[in-house]
Each structure stands twice: as C-alpha cells, then as structure tokens.
Amino acid sequence: MTAGGGEGQPTPPPTAPPPTAAPVVAGPRHRRGLVVAVAAAAVALDQLTKAWAVAALGDGPVALLGGARLALAYNRGAAFGLGGDLVPVLAVGALAVVGILALRGDATADVGVALALGGVLGGALGNLTDRLARGPGLLDGAVVDFVDLRWWPVFNLADVAITVGTIALVLLGLRGERSPRPFPPEA
Secondary structure, three states, rough: OOOOOOOOOOOOOOOOOOOOOOOOOOOOOOOHHHHHHHHHHHHHHHHHHHHHHHOOOOOOOOHHHHOOOOEEEEEEEHHHHOOOHHHHHHHHHHHHHHHHHHHHHHHHOOOOHHHHHHHHHHHHHHHHHHHHOOOOOOOOOEEEEEOOOOOOEEOOOHHHHHHHHHHHHHHHHHOOOOOOOOOOOOO
C-alpha cells in the first residue's frame, strides 16, 4: 500500500502553490455612515439640551462652579452674535462645504476625519434647525444658547460639536497622511 491512497496507486507529487499576482490593495473604506451617525447624535443632543434650556432657564440663570452658569440667550447673529445679515449665507455655505467633504469618499476614509466631520455637520445642522424653527422667515430664527462661562460668549452643544470637530480636522490635517495609498505606485 502506498501513502497516497489505494493499493498500487502512486502518491501524487506535491503541488506548488499557483503563482500569485501583485497584491491588489483595496481603496479606502468609506465611513459615510459614521459621519451620519455622529451628526445625528450631535443634532439630537443639541436639540434636547436646547429644549431643556428653554423650559428650565426661563426664570433666570443657574449658577455652576467657578462663576460659570447656565443662562438662556437667543443669538440672532452668526458666531458670537456677529454678522447678523450674513447668517443665511454663512449657514448655507458651511453646510455645503461640510456636505461636500462628507460625501467625498476620500474625506471619510479616516475614522478620525469621519468623526470630526460628523461633529461639524451635526453642529451646523443643530444651529440651522434653530434658524429654521425659531423665526418668522427662512433662516431668520435665533439660536438658543445657554452655557455661559462669563468670560466667553454664551454657547450651546452645537457650537461645541463644531469647535471640537474643526480643531480635530486641523490637527488631523497637520499630522499628514498615515494610511497607505490605495494602489501601488507606478514604476
């Protein structure tokens, strides 16, 4: 009996593995779903806290530690109450830029970038919701602010999401590209 099977049958020679082609590196994985999830969470938290602020802070501010307080304020201007006439243009422009970045596949390949874009998009949508829902005309409403540090303009969670997301995008941009290129370089 031979080692390969039945009696009298020779053992087949070992086969060499087939020659392999050059490895194909897949393109970057798009994380648009992560951008949308973070944006949705930011909008939900922002709108819930603003509803709470309108209901709970109408009678006056609530003191916190170190002189900070929760104080209801309505902001009809742009950032820090400035640029009132430019609010519609700034709001639409900011959403367009973030939307384009989020929809571009390469912009959402990095988890950190996707998280940061989601924060900026969610914050912009949270404040845009106020502009649409709290005013007589299109983008004419006031944004609800309620976190008052007493040494900085009053702000809300949408502002925090925009600020943290923007800082993260800058820091991620400064670190340079760390992921491999999607395709091998040409010779």
